[in-house]
Amino acid sequence: MIEILETGPFNTVQDLGRPGYRDIGVSASGAMDPLAVRIGNSLVGNDENAAVIEVQTFPFSLRFERRAVFAVTGADGHPHLDGSELIPWCAYMAEPGQVLELKQPPRLARAYISVGGGLDIPVVMGSRSTSLRGGFGGNAGRPLAKGDRIAVGEDAEIAMLSATGLAVVEPAVALRDVFPAPVDDTLPIRALPAGEHDLFAGAGEAFWGQTWRISSRSDRTGYRLSGEPITPTASIEMRSHGVVPGVIQVPPGGEPIVQMSDANTAGGYPKVAGVIECDLWRLGQARIGARLKFIRSTHAEARAVEQAVARYVEDVRLTSGMVKRALKAMA
Structure with missing residues (x-):
């Protein structure tokens, strides 16, 4: 106990x-x-x-x-x-x-x-x-x-x-070649354009181009981001649809919400982007008030990061097992 x-x-x-x-x-x-x-x-x-x-x-x-x-x-x-x-x-x-x-x-x-x-x-x-x-x-x-x-x-x-x-x-050191370091205390988070991305002006340039801050109204359900509001170029009516952690929705006020571990199961706000799965742990370690900048990624890059993380996790598992077996043999 x-x-x-x-x-x-x-x-x-x-x-x-x-x-x-x-x-x-x-x-x-x-x-x-x-x-x-x-x-x-x-x-x-x-x-x-x-x-x-x-x-x-x-x-x-x-x-x-x-x-x-x-x-x-x-x-x-x-x-x-x-x-x-x-x-x-x-x-x-x-x-x-x-x-x-x-x-x-x-x-x-x-x-x-x-x-x-x-x-x-x-x-x-x-x-x-x-x-x-x-x-x-x-x-x-x-x-x-x-x-x-x-x-x-x-x-x-x-x-x-x-x-x-x-x-x-630790991962931040072992995987520094695949996880970009913060720049001027701003954490880069990679994301892919989502379903309603093209409804935002300039291909969502206002979303990708600015630095966001994690609002005090954030929790395990979602991170609310403070910054210059972004809105679709035209008013749209959407039905509720399934959402998962990493989905970035834009409510009427124009400040995005990143769905986190306790993400809602459905929502009707337009989706501007989705954080790649392997960057979610970095987002989970960002504190209230932290600054973020979203970097437009690709499926190929997301897959390459996933493979690098898998190799790291497997290396830790194998090395830990080898050391313990060696100590057992010496006992």
Whole structure:
């Protein structure tokens, strides 16, 4: 078991989501930074879809009630175990009674805590993710609260970890050749033109050409963007249609909304663009007030990025497995 000692609003249990139920109005939910979840679970020897804790309000702390392997991935802060500073993107061993503390990260938005064996949370519609809007899944369908105790699954690989931990190069560094760096504190996000793109003046130039800011009215459902409003060249009447994370809709006020992990299942606003799937984790780590610029991409580029990320994830999985097998053989 682990016990939550300190937390804030909207910290939840998440995995990679529950696809397949949008036709009955159920959002997929899942982690805002799925890449951090996949890497964290690989580090501790879990299936990549094991349930983790998503922390987006800090400080956060928990106590381990039994020996456990854990990793903190995602945000760029340094976790502390019983007051000793650790490095992120690294698997460590915790002893019974030790306290893990996460402080406010300097730049990024969300941290993920993976525990060997995964969080032993009931599966609802194929997922352990919390649906805050639906009030189900995860920890009784609600955010974590002080005093919550969460069961942890059995960890068959708990003995296969060096005392100094097992670390990986974080995605932003390992994949810097495929993920463009911020320019003047503005995060470039690649997107493809969407269904109603051509209804906006100048082929949507006002959308692609300006810098947007993430509004304080943003959450896991969608990021509302502040900037110079954009509007279609003519008034249009649309029926509601299916939407998914990454779709960028433009309501009548002209300030776009990017659908995120708890995306609506349907909507009737015109769609100007869609964020490529492999850039969604970067968007999930952008904080309120962050500046964004959308870069027009291609299907070929999106596929190339997807392949690079897949190679990185597989390399982490294989390397982690090799190291643990070597340590087991030496034991």
